[in-house]
Amino acid sequence: xxxxxAPAAETxxxxxxxxxxxxDGLYAEMSADDRVVVLGEDVGKNGGVxxxxxxxxxxxxxxxxxxxxxxxxxxxxxxxxxxxxxxRPVAEIQFMGFSYPAFDxxxxxxxxxxxxxxxxxxxxxxVRMPYGGGIRAPEHHSESTETFFxxxxxxxxxxxxxxxxxxxxxxxxxxxxxxxVFLEPKxxxxxxxxxxxxxxxxxxxxxxAIRREGSDVTVYTWGAMTRPTLIAADNVAEEYGxxxxxxxxxxxxxxxxxxxxxxxxxxxxxxxxxEAPKSVGLGAEVAATVQEHALLYQEAPIKRVTGFDAxxxxxxxxxxYLPQAVRIQDGILETVDF
Amino acid sequence: xxxxxxxxxxxxSEPARVDDEPIRILDEDGTVLPGAEVPDLSADELLSMYExxxxxxxxxxxxxxxxxxxxxxxxxxxxxxxxxxxxxxxxLEKRDWLFPTYREHAAKYVHGMRLxxxxxxxxxxRDGYAIPDDVxxxxxxxxxxxxxxxAVGMAWxxxxxxxxxxxxxxxxxxxxxxxGDFHEGLNFAGVFDVPAVFxxxxxxxxxxxxxxxxxxxxxxxxxxxxxxxxxxxxxxLDPLAVYEVTREALKKAKNPTDxxxxxxxxxxxxxxxxxxxxxxxxxxxREDDEADAWRRKDPLDRLRNYLYSEGILDEEREADIDxxxxxxxxxxxxxxxxxxxxxxxxxxxxxxELPDRLREQRDELNALRxxxxxxxxxxxxx
Ligand SMILES: Cc1ncc(C[n+]2csc(CCOP(=O)(O)OP(=O)(O)O)c2C)c(N)n1
Numbered sequence: 001x002x003x004x005x006a007p008a009a010e011t012x013x014x015x016x017x018x019x020x021x022x023x024d025g026l027y028a029e030m031s032a033d034d035r036v037v038v039l040g041e042d043v044g045k046n047g048g049v050x051x052x053x054x055x056x057x058x059x060x061x062x063x064x065x066x067x068x069x070x071x072x073x074x075x076x077x078x079x080x081x082x083x084x085x086x087x088r089p090v091a092e093i094q095f096m097g098f099s100y101p102a103f104d105x106x107x108x109x110x111x112x113x114x115x116x117x118x119x120x121x122x123x124x125x126x127v128r129m130p131y132g133g134g135i136r137a138p139e140h141h142s143e144s145t146e147t148f149f150x151x152x153x154x155x156x157x158x159x160x161x162x163x164x165x166x167x168x169x170x171x172x173x174x175x176x177x178x179x180x181v182f183l184e185p186k187x188x189x190x191x192x193x194x195x196x197x198x199x200x201x202x203x204x205x206x207x208x209a210i211r212r213e214g215s216d217v218t219v220y221t222w223g224a225m226t227r228p229t230l231i232a233a234d235n236v237a238e239e240y241g242x243x244x245x246x247x248x249x250x251x252x253x254x255x256x257x258x259x260x261x262x263x264x265x266x267x268x269x270x271x272x273x274x275e276a277p278k279s280v281g282l283g284a285e286v287a288a289t290v291q292e293h294a295l296l297y298q299e300a301p302i303k304r305v306t307g308f309d310a311x312x313x314x315x316x317x318x319x320x321y322l323p324q325a326v327r328i329q330d331g332i333l334e335t336v337d338f
Numbered sequence: 339x340x341x342x343x344x345x346x347x348x349x350x351s352e353p354a355r356v357d358d359e360p361i362r363i364l365d366e367d368g369t370v371l372p373g374a375e376v377p378d379l380s381a382d383e384l385l386s387m388y389e390x391x392x393x394x395x396x397x398x399x400x401x402x403x404x405x406x407x408x409x410x411x412x413x414x415x416x417x418x419x420x421x422x423x424x425x426x427x428x429x430l431e432k433r434d435w436l437f438p439t440y441r442e443h444a445a446k447y448v449h450g451m452r453l454x455x456x457x458x459x460x461x462x463x464r465d466g467y468a469i470p471d472d473v474x475x476x477x478x479x480x481x482x483x484x485x486x487x488x489a490v491g492m493a494w495x496x497x498x499x500x501x502x503x504x505x506x507x508x509x510x511x512x513x514x515x516x517x518g519d520f521h522e523g524l525n526f527a528g529v530f531d532v533p534a535v536f537x538x539x540x541x542x543x544x545x546x547x548x549x550x551x552x553x554x555x556x557x558x559x560x561x562x563x564x565x566x567x568x569x570x571x572x573x574x575l576d577p578l579a580v581y582e583v584t585r586e587a588l589k590k591a592k593n594p595t596d597x598x599x600x601x602x603x604x605x606x607x608x609x610x611x612x613x614x615x616x617x618x619x620x621x622x623x624r625e626d627d628e629a630d631a632w633r634r635k636d637p638l639d640r641l642r643n644y645l646y647s648e649g650i651l652d653e654e655r656e657a658d659i660d661x662x663x664x665x666x667x668x669x670x671x672x673x674x675x676x677x678x679x680x681x682x683x684x685x686x687x688x689x690x691e692l693p694d695r696l697r698e699q700r701d702e703l704n705a706l707r708x709x710x711x712x713x714x715x716x717x718x719x720x
Contacts, residue, residue: 046623068547
């Protein structure tokens with residue numbers, strides 16, 4: 001487990017947004033290691049449709065920052081082959097909603113090369129995808145289907161909620177010997193700036209972060225929902241004197257069971273917040289985890305505040321679909337008042 | 339393969355035809371090219387085709403400006419491609435089916451969708467996707483190339499059920515030809531010899547990636563050969579040529595002669611004048627003068643010049659048309675802007691019958707709205 005705030009960096013820092021921090025992380029790893037290549041749709045000259053690879057093509061050239069044909073299965077399958085050859089590919093899928101043509105390559109192959117070959121072959125690769133809603137996007141651009149990937153043994157799944165974490169987690173993901181699905185909450189791409197060290201550093205893929213310490217209830221969340229959750233936690237503290245602890249999972253697979261369970265043992269109450277549909281979402285996994293390990297500490301039913309079991313609506317109704325601070329706040333109070 | 343086997347599989351060994359030079363009827367200035375034959379359309383039909391191309395152009399300009407004013411969300415412009423869109427839909431009969439992409443606004447409109455339904459999703463309302471019973475248009479496809487195998491399936495299904503009087507027309511871009519679904523779709527189309535027409539709107543770019551990064555083949559039309567179907571290249575900025583080529587392909591799809599296969603891949607060679615979407619900036623990846631060269635072959639100008647030279651269009655008629663178009667678009671914008679969204683509709687149309695879990699979630703949402711008021715829901719999501 002690591003603390004809520006970034007450790008005082010010894011190196012210089014720039015004030016970066018989350019998307020700039022992603023770019024900074026790519027830049028640092030590409031500079032340090034020739035084997036790191038970036039490939040995907042519009043990642044080259046255009047610098048990525050969200051500008052996550054801005055300037056990398058000019059810096060490293062078209063052999064290392066590769067605009068591919070429009071074919072996700074091709075991108076991920078080729079990345080697997082590149083990794084098998086000893087390269088360190090970082091593939092971009094333009095939106096998570098378009099990752100499904102590559103799903104077969106991810107779950108049938110990337111995830112299980114190590115086990116299929118008895119450890120002889122591994123695929124150290126990263127697949128980056130912007131995900132989640134809240135930006136008035138068209139259909140298929142707002143989903144949050146992390147469960148599909150987290151359900152697959154052999155894949156690691158990561159979702160940063162701060163610029164500092166974005167760079168540190170991405171660095172760790174690129175250096176990780178296993179395939180990592182790196183989910184970038186696009187609602188947060190430009191939402192905040194914070195100090196991000198200019199040098200390289202890793203945020204380990206094993207640790208959840210406690211974003212706010214508290215003693216009455218634990219709220220588990222990740223990605224873009226971290227912000228409304230923190231707002232809700234501040235509101236209930238101010239208005240109702242309820243002290244909520246906020247745990248940002250950061251790595252969705254494998255989960256940091258220790259941090260999850262320790263916090264629950266402290267508070268005895270849990271609210272889980274995610275924007276994905278409720279049924280069979282990761283919230284169910286977190287709830288089952290705390291019950292398995294800490295049933296006797298439980299003081300109230302575990303509450304899930306989530307998206308609905310319906311397709312994400314177009315933007316006129318998006319605010320009703322995504323968990324807002326008001327819904328999270330209501331969930332916290334219900335759990336505490338039980 | 340023996341003759342008997344061939345007969346069993348419904349396959350002939352006829353080689354697929356590919357012409358490299360795009361078929362063209364109108365010259366860049368709108369005069370009929372020597373030897374070219376103008377399609378058999380009445381003056382009224384030609385005028386109405388012109389009106390629809392002009393409407394599409396104006397709709398596009400208005401949509402871009404609405405987006406800039408924050409009145410609609412991200413929009414995919416079609417200027418430069420209206421001629422091909424309108425002409426392909428003119429070639430359809432009402433009972434034929436259209437599988438459009440997110441850019442085929444004009445193709446959808448001509449085949450029966452209302453302008454207001456095109457605008458509603460851009461205002462965030464999914465009910466704009468609702469298709470009237472008598473309109474054979476699928477909701478726009480946003481994931482690239484996914485519609486091709488589906489179009490093949492529908493064409494095949496119609497055939498199996500004896501509805502041999504209708505074909506399926508499926509639009510997609512040059513980028514789509516890189517996806518597995520493109521290849522799987524065309525392969526199935528060839529194997530099952532289905533009544534389908536595939537229209538690749540080759541506008542030279544897939545966002546920032548040029549056509550020559552999508553494929554090393556010389557033309558897109560020639561890919562048809564690999565699947566044993568016919569491939570045709572047409573000047574996508576020449577509405578008359580696009581109409582004629584599409585009409586012939588549809589005719590063949592429904593009723594091939596002995597030596598013909600039903601499916602056709604049409605490559606409509608054209609250009610996206612503007613940005614990929616209003617969220618895109620083409621100056622990052624493309625030279626300005628590239629667009630200028632294509633603008634000289636503009637479909638609207640070409641059709642207008644042709645109609646003027648034939649005496650079918652004059653200034654008075656043009657002014658009438660302009661006025662009608664303006665009013666129609668104003669009405670559509672007003673209707674789309676007056677649309678309201680009911681949060682209950684989030685839960686509608688997920689299943690035929692609302693499952694208990696969804697009913698509970700809907701009631702939970704409504705209880706919260708009651709308790710905190712609707713304003714609380716639009717508070718924090720930045
Ligand atoms: C499967 C999939 N991958 C990526 C995208 C993101 N995307 C949207 S449009 C586009 C380019 C499409 O180019 P093309 O097929 O040539 O059609 P055009 O937009 O030029 O008409 C991309 C990459 C998508 N919609 N679907």
